[in-house]
Amino acid sequence: GNKSATVxxxxxxxxxxxxxxxxxxxxxxxxxxxxxxxxxxxxxxxxLSDADMEVCKRELxxxxxxxxxxxxxxxxxxxxxxxxxxIDGEHIERGVKYVIIGSKTEASQRRLPLPEPLLxxxxxxxxxxxxxxxxxxxxxxxxxxxxxxxxxxxxxxTDPSLVVHSLRHRMKDKLRAVGCPLDVQYELLGxxxxxxxxxxGVGSPVPLLKEWLDRAGGF
Numbered sequence: 001g002n003k004s005a006t007v008x009x010x011x012x013x014x015x016x017x018x019x020x021x022x023x024x025x026x027x028x029x030x031x032x033x034x035x036x037x038x039x040x041x042x043x044x045x046x047x048l049s050d051a052d053m054e055v056c057k058r059e060l061x062x063x064x065x066x067x068x069x070x071x072x073x074x075x076x077x078x079x080x081x082x083x084x085x086x087i088d089g090e091h092i093e094r095g096v097k098y099v100i101i102g103s104k105t106e107a108s109q110r111r112l113p114l115p116e117p118l119l120x121x122x123x124x125x126x127x128x129x130x131x132x133x134x135x136x137x138x139x140x141x142x143x144x145x146x147x148x149x150x151x152x153x154x155x156x157x158t159d160p161s162l163v164v165h166s167l168r169h170r171m172k173d174k175l176r177a178v179g180c181p182l183d184v185q186y187e188l189l190g191x192x193x194x195x196x197x198x199x200x201g202v203g204s205p206v207p208l209l210k211e212w213l214d215r216a217g218g219f
Contacts, residue, residue: 004036004038007036011032011035013212014092015033017028018031020089025173028105044107044161045159045161045165045166046166046169047167047169047172048118048170052157052162053170055120055155055157056151057219058157062154062155063148063151066131066132067147067148068121068142069122069131069149070084070148071151071167072117073118073130074148074164074168075167075169076115076117076118076171076213076218076219077112077115078164078175078218079101079165079190081141081144081145081148081164082137082141084101085129085131085141086137086146087126087129087130087131088124088128088129088189090126093206094205094206096113096206096207097114098114098206098210099130100112101106101190102190109190110125110187110188110190111203112188112209113206113207113209114209114210115218116210116215117217125154144164145163145164148164149164164205168189174216174217175212175216180212180215180216183204184208184209184214187204189211
C-alpha cells in the first residue's frame with residue numbers, strides 16, 4: 001500500500017547497509033540496488049500562490065521565532081530545507097553577504113546571496129550554524145518539515161500538494177516571471193544539469209545573483 005517514493009526510502013536503508021558491507025569487504029554486490037520500479041504515483045507539488053503566502057504572513061506568529069526565520073529563508077531563497085541547516089557562517093563578495101550551501105550533487109553546491117528582505121531577520125553576522133541542526137542535518141530537516149507542514153495545515157492550506165517544498169517551486173516560478181536567465185536560475189536553485197562550460201570558474205558574481213533574488217521576491 002505504500003507509494004513508490006516511500007518504498008524507495010525504506011529500501012534505501014537496506015541498500016546503505018549493504019554498501020557499507022561492500023566497503024568493508026564483507027560483500028561484493030548490492031542486491032537492493034535499482035529494485036524498485038517507477039510507480040508513477042508520486043504527488044506533484046504545487047507552488048504556493050500569492051494568496052497562500054498572504055495567509056502564511058498573517059499566521060506566521062504561530063511558529064517559533066526560529067521557524068519564522070526559517071520559513072522566511074526558504075520563501076526568499078528557494079533552497080531545499082536540508083540546505084538551510086548546512087549554513088555555518090557567512091562570506092562577503094563586493095559588499096554582498098552570501099552563504100555556501102548544497103551537497104546533494106556537484107551542481108547543488110553553490111554560493112547563495114542573502115536577499116535584502118531577509119536581512120532584517122538574520123543575525124548582524126552569521127558566525128556559526130544559522131539553524132541548529134543538532135546531531136544530524138537529516139533529522140533536523142525531517143522534524144522541521146513536519147513542523148512547517150503542520151503550520152501550512154493550520155493556515156488552512158490542506159491541499160496535499162501544498163507542502164513546505166512548495167516554497168522552492170514558487171521561487172522557481174518567480175525567477176521565471178522576472179526573466180531571470182536560465183543559467184542564473186541553475187546557480188541559485190542548484191538542481192539542474194551543469195554543462196562543461198558552466199563548470200569553469202566560480203560562477204556569476206554574487207551581487208548579480210542577489211539582484212535576481214531580490215527582483216523575484218518570494219515573501
